[in-house]
Amino acid sequence: MSLLDSVLPVEPTNKEKMDQPVETLFDKTASNLVGKPINRVEGSLKVSGQAHYSAEIDVDSKVYGVLVSSTIAKGKVEKIDSDSIAHIPGIIKVVTDLKHFLRNSAQGGDTEAPAQGVSEIFYHGQPIAVVVAETFEAATEGAKALKVTYKDETDQAALDFTKELPNAHEVNEKKGSDKNAKHGDPEQGLADSAVTLDSVYHTPSQSNSPMEPHVTLAHWEDDKLVLYTSNQMIASCKQQVMDALDLKKDQVELISYYVGGGFGSKLGIAPESIAAAIASKEVGRPVLITMTRPQVMEATVRRSNTRQRIAIGCNEEGIINTFIHDTTTSNLPGEAFFEPTALSTHFLYRGENRRVSYQMVDMNHVLSGSMRAPGEAVGMIAVECAMDELANKLEMDPIELRRRNEPEEDPSKEIPFSTRQLVACMEKGAEAFGWDEHNPKPASRLEGDWWIGTGMSGTSRGNTLQPSEARAILQVDDSKELGVKAIIETDMTDIGTGSYTVFTQVAADLLGLPIDHIEMKLGDSDLPPASGSGGSFGAASAGSGIYLACEQLRAMLAKKVGLHADTIRIDNGQIKKSGEHEPSKVEVAIDTGKEKVTELVDEKLANKVSGLMDKAVGLMDIASEKTGIPLPESASNLKTATEQYDFSDAQSYALADVIAEYDEQEISAKGQIKPGKNGKNLRQASFGANFAEVAVHKVTGEIRVKRMTGVYAAGRILNHKLATSQCYGGMIFGIGSALMEEVIHDKRDGRLCNHDLAEYHVPVNADVPQLEVILLEEDDPYTNPMHIKGIGETSISGSAAAIANAIYNAVGVRVYDFPITLDKLLAEMPE
Known part of the structure; x- marks a missing residue:
């Protein structure tokens, strides 16, 4: 092994950081599959019951766990009487771990475990134990009958949002997805405006309520924990599990092949996941915990209730000069998440005087966190109702009011x-x-x-955009009509939004293959890490990783057959040449450098220098293959392809035949996207x-x-x-x-x-x-x-x-x- 091989990764990787505008290959592909309204590729599996969700995974010796929920809103657990249900047939064990059980769910994207330790109660419905039994029915009966003694401090709990408003405090901006911001003098601008609106809107807590409840099947393979679980963001959820149980990376695998909705409630791990893992370890058998519908609503996550003040000042023509959006939200004591209601308020309409501010009230209610369109879903209720109310005051069409307040640039950041x-x-x-x-x-x-x-x-x-990674593999497959198939691997999830389908379209388009020649592997933490499904960034982020991996394969194939990456065309399993290569600035510079050397020195010396440049470019080419960092086309094509690939007369070659020439009759590449x-x-x-x-x-x-x-x-x-x-x-x-x-x-x-x-x-x-x-x-x-x-x-x-x-x-x-x-x-x- 060379020194270069020992320090550089073997798999070619195409990396892109979005620092400038980039062209897309979708305008140049032959099939134009992207955009077409094709049916879900996994649809037949779902309607026939062959798409197995986490609760449907079958493993040997599986037993059932049911969470036990607290019946007080604040206080402490004094005793859990396991003997109280010993008489129920089928009961295996009451599993308690007051230190490691999760108090509440994790927030999306966090890499640390959420709050652990359930001896202290913070909200009604907080999970405190799990009853494990041979059947779900026995576990359910046991969980309901289990006797728990509390020190009840509910009379000290914060349960009325309105009464707690005077106790509102500052938010932790560093951990939030929005920040307080002020431009100009909003209150004075409002006072000086010819027309003003100043209203307060209230939105209630809401429940994510995905169709599939939160569920985890946990089992141990020696010292490795495997969780079949319903999660939206596998990579960060794995890190949360590792942190909660003090496990190493190779000791945890999360699998979420299909997720029956999440709407944000499954962005992080929920209490059943760690409870199932601990219970499985204690009883020595796989444990399945499926949260009941009440438990999903009581003990996972909610959208926070909000109090929003919207104040707008404008002139008589409706030109806004002042926009104020003050919000108070709620969460459990010690939690940092706050509903970012004003995310779009920063840039939606004009106004030189602006304020966005947040406060939070501590409540003994279930964790508040991300729910579909966190922030805008309820924030724009207030903003857009206020705009309508202002239009009525001005006796102006509401569309015209908005048109008159189109900003030329983001008024908050001036970009x-x-x-x-x-x-x-x-x-x-x-x-x-x-x-x-x-x-x-x-x-x-x-x-x-x-x-x-x-x-x-x-x-x-x-x-x-979020960092994401994917692998694309092309391999010979005689079972396919064209003799080749593509395998796409990434831990991205499909929560019912169509990830399997749109990513298949992306790969099929770029690799010139029919839809049924693409095998999409998603939802396993052992695969390259992607953004996960959430924040409306999933398709763009994970999809870009797939796009870049496929683009890398195209470049590798182009080099193999003596084409440039911008002249290869793959159409229905056939490699063709399309158009003429346009040299990049770097290629022109390299060629110009060679010409300058020839002009300045004698022929013998010029040939020697040119040969050194070729060797240097050759080493760069090797480094490019190892690192995935692309080189100019002239550099990566210095080694001409064998004469068997002749595209001079509109000739084409079967992709399967070209792949067959590679070792193992396959090639693979990775793609990495970064903001x-x-x-x-x-x-x-x-x-x-x-x-x-x-x-x-x-x-x-x-x-x-x-x-x-x-x-x-x-x-x-x-x-x-x-x-x-x-x-x-x-x-x-x-x-x-x-x-x-x-x-x-x-x-x-x-x-x-x-x-x-x-x-x-x-x-x-x-x-x-x-x-x-x-x-x-x-x-x-x-x-x-x-x-x-x-x-x-x-x-x-x-x-x-x-x-x-x-x-x-x-x-x-x-x-x-x-x-x-x-x-x-x-x-x-x-x-």
Whole structure:
């Protein structure tokens, strides 16, 4: 082994840091599969029951665990009486570990374990033990019957948010996803404005409530812990498990092949994971713990309730000079997460005087953390309702108000937008929805017993990129029609959003293969680490890792057959030449240097210098293969391919035959993406507009959403069917936020009153009208090599406000305390 081999990685790796705009290969591929509305590649497995979720994994000697939850909101565990359930048939053991059991879930992306130690109780429903039995039924009976003695301090608990507001304190900005910010003199600017609005909005706690509950199957292979678990972000969750149990990297493997939704609640590990691991170790058998629906709602994560003050000052023409967004959220004592309601407020509208501020109240309620579109989902309810209220004050069309307040650049950071299509989305939505028929006068349209109203809102969601890595393998496979297949490996997850499908499209497009020639391996921590699913960055980040790995394979194949990377074309398993190579600046410089040497010295010396340059470039070429750092095309193609590859007469060669010439009849490469200067020097965001029509019954106050239109611009779309489906989900989320979703804690004892889907209301089919989704074309070369942005959470942001604004237009009642229920309308309904 050479010194170079000993210090450099063997696998070629294509690395990209987003410091500048980059071109995308999708404009040059033969199949153009990216963007097409193909069906889910794993769809048949799911509908046939062959896509096994974590609770469905079968291992020998599996037993069942059920968590035991605290029945007080604050206090201490004094005794857990295991003998109290010894008589129940099938009970194996009551497992307790007051030091290592998780007090609550972890926040997304954290690499350290969440709070551990359950002897002290911080909220009603906190897991404190696990009953292990031969059957789920026996474990359930045991968990309910287990006698626990507490020192009850519930009378000292903080259970009423309003009463605790005077105790609000500063937030930990270093650990938050937003920061306090101030520009100019907001309060003076507000006082000096010709027209002002100053309103306070309240949004309630909400439950993520994914369809699949939190679940972990834990078993030990000697000293290695294997967890089949329902998680969104495998790489960081693995680190959390390692930290919680003091294990090394090679001692932990997390597997999440399929995840039945998460909406943020599965970004970090939950209490059942560590409990299952400890129980499995103690009983010497695999232990499956599936949280019940009440436990999911009581002991995983919630979206924080908020109190938001929105104050806007403008002149008589509606030009905003002052924008204030002050928020108070809540969380458990000692927790740093706060709901970042003003993420988009920083840049959505103009205003030289600006303030964003956060405070937090400590509450003895379940952990608050990320829930789909954390921040914007509830923050833009307040912002966009306030904008509508201001438009009414000015007697101005709400679209026109927003148009007049389009900033030329991010007003908070004074940096340009990479792209911004808010106005385009509003105009397209207005046309599709029929906004020209909107009557701005409230309570002016009565159809039978129903008041009809229309409303709109702007929407935005910041776009980010996270480090991600993937491996792409091409190998001979005689079972495939073209004799070759690609295997893509990354620990990225599919939480129902379509990761398996869109990543398959990316790989198939770049490698010139049909969809069924791609094998996608996801959701295993032993695979290259990716961003995971969350924050609307999953497809862009993990997808870019896959993109770069495939791009590296293309470059390796090009070199193999004597082409340049920019002239290789792979079409349905055939390698062809396309176009002529365009030398880069570095290539031109190298060639120019050779020419200068020839001009300055005699022929013998020139040949010697040229030979040294060739050797240097050859060493660079070897280093490039080892490190994956790309070299100029002239350098990487100095070694010409054998004469068997002749593309002079439109000749093509089977990809399978070329792969067969490699050792082991396969080649592999990795791709690594990292955020760079583009994320700091440019404001990146997806934008959109929501329109809604509602009906409000004139007697009962019942609210029905009649129709909705959403228009969104989110970069290049990987799959129009899946993207549209994500937008449907976001708009439906908006219906829930506007009209029904609300976690209710009993202010006396902290008990969660509506801890199941019978009482915690979410929209069902009967609540959802015809939804129209329009995706505006957009290309943003600053985001990532694929030019894509997050879209699912964009469609949530602002959609609830459009409904609220439509309700005001229907009956003239402005509700500031969400959700909007009929009891909040009845007293002020028009006659």
